[in-house]
Amino acid sequence: MCAARNPVAGRDGLAVLDGEEIRRALTRIAHEILERTHGGGEIILLGIPTRGVPLARRLAARIGEFEGLEVPCGSLDVTMHRDDLRLRPARALGRTELPAAGIDGKTVVLVDDVLYSGRTVRAALDALTDFGRPLAVQLAVLVDRGHRELPIRADYVGKNLPTSQREVVHVLLAEVDDTDAVLIEDGGQP
C-alpha cells in the first residue's frame, strides 16, 4: 500500500487513528483508570513532555467529567535521566511541574504518546524516585508500537500498533500540532 497523503496534517504517512478515534481511546483509558484505581481518589497524572502532557490533561478532564473529581495533573521531564544523552548533542530540557501536594503515597499514572523501547519510561521511573515514594506507578500510552528493549509494559493502551522498526509513528495533538491524528510513516532506514 502506498503511503496516503494526510490532508489535515500536511505530513506524509498513513493515518491509523483520527481525532474521533483518539477521543474514544482516551475516554476508554479514563474509564479503565477509574476502574483500576477504585474511583481515582488518590491518583496523579504525570505527562512526559512534549505530547504526554496534553494527553494527561485530557485524561484528567475526562475523569473530572465522569466522576466530578479534580485529578491533579502535571508534567515530568526525563531528559536529565535518559541513558542516551551521550549519543547526541545536549538537548533542551522540558518542563517538570508536580502537584504541590507531592507524590508520596499516591498512585502516579505516567502518560506518554508512544511506547517503543521503554527507555523513556525507565528514565521517568528514575526521575520519580527523586520526588518521593508513590504507592504505585502505572503507565498509560496512546500507542504501543512494540519493540521493547526493557522489561516494561503499559497498564493502559489506546491502540496496539504492530510496526516494523523502520517505520516512524507520529502522534499529532491539537495543543501542539493544531490537529489530532496518529500517522505511521516509512522511515526508509532499517
Add this chain to the structure above:
Amino acid sequence: MKRHLISAADLSRADALLILDTAEELASLADRPIKKLPTLRGRTVVNLFFEDSTRTRISFEAAAKRLSADVINFSAKGSSVAKGESLKDTALTLEAMGADAVVIRHGASGAPHRLAGWVQGSVVNAGDGTHEHPTQALLDAFTIRRRLKGLSGAAARGEGLDGIRVTIVGDVLHSRVARSNVLLLSTLGAEVTLAAPPTLLPLAVGSWPCAVSYDLDNELPKSDVVMMLRVQQERMTAAYFPSIREYSRRYGLDVARMARLPEHAIVMHPGPMNRGVEIAAEVADSARSTIVEQVANGVTTRMAVLYLLLGGTEFPEVTQ
C-alpha cells in the same frame, strides 16, 4: 554551542537563550527534596583557581555536584604552582587525570584561551585577568529576565532582554564582569550604557556595543537596571581618581541616588562589595537589590552551562 565557554562573544543569541531556558528548568531543582540529577555521573570537572574566589568557585562546585559530576578543586596556593610549575604543565597533569571540563580562573587575560589548546575537555572561563567572566554575565542576564520581564518557567522560554536599559557603573577598566555583560546583554537585545570616570574606561570602549557616559546622575532616571562594579584596588597600579571619597560621591550608589531610579528598577552587584564605596549598605540591603538572588541564580546558570557543554556527545562538532 561551541565546546568551550571562554568569551561571552562566543555565544549567539540562540545559544544564550538556550542556556537561560535550560537554567529556568533547572531552577525548580532547588525546591526539591533531592537536589541532584544523575546527568554527569562519572564525568570529572576540575576547578582550577589561580586567583582567590569564594562565590564563583563554590558556585561551580555546587553546580557540578548537583549534576553528579566528580569535582576536583585546585587552588594555586599549596600546589606545585607555588613551586613554579607553568600553566601548561599544570594543564597536562590535569589532562592525564582525565578531566572532562576545566573551570579556570587566572590573573592573566587569555589564560583560558591558551588552556583550551592544551586540553581535550571543555574549558569554562571563570574570570581571566581584566578580560572576561562569561558565566557571571549569564547569571546577570538570567536575574534581569526573571526580575524585570516578570517571567519564570515556561513563559520565559525564548524571551530576550529587548528594550531593557542597563547602566553599568564604575571600574570598567579592570572589570571582566563589565566586558562580558556588555557583550552578552547587547546580544540579548538590551541597551547598555557604561557610566564611569574617563580614567576607568578602557581605550577601546568606542568599539564596544554600548553607550558611554561620565555622568551617573543623568543616566539613573532612564535605567531599568543599575549594575555596580567593585572598585578593584588590588589591580590599580596608578591613581585613577583623587580619593575613594570623591569616587564614592560621584559614582557611588547611595540612598539619594537610588531614589532617582524608576519605580521598577533593580540594583545589581557581582560581589564582593565594598560597602560604602561603590554601594551604600542601605542600598545593598534594600528590596531592589538582587545581590543574594544573583548568587542563587549563579548555581542554576552554571549547571545549565555544564550540562550543555558536557551533557551531550563528547565531541559535538564532529556530529554537526
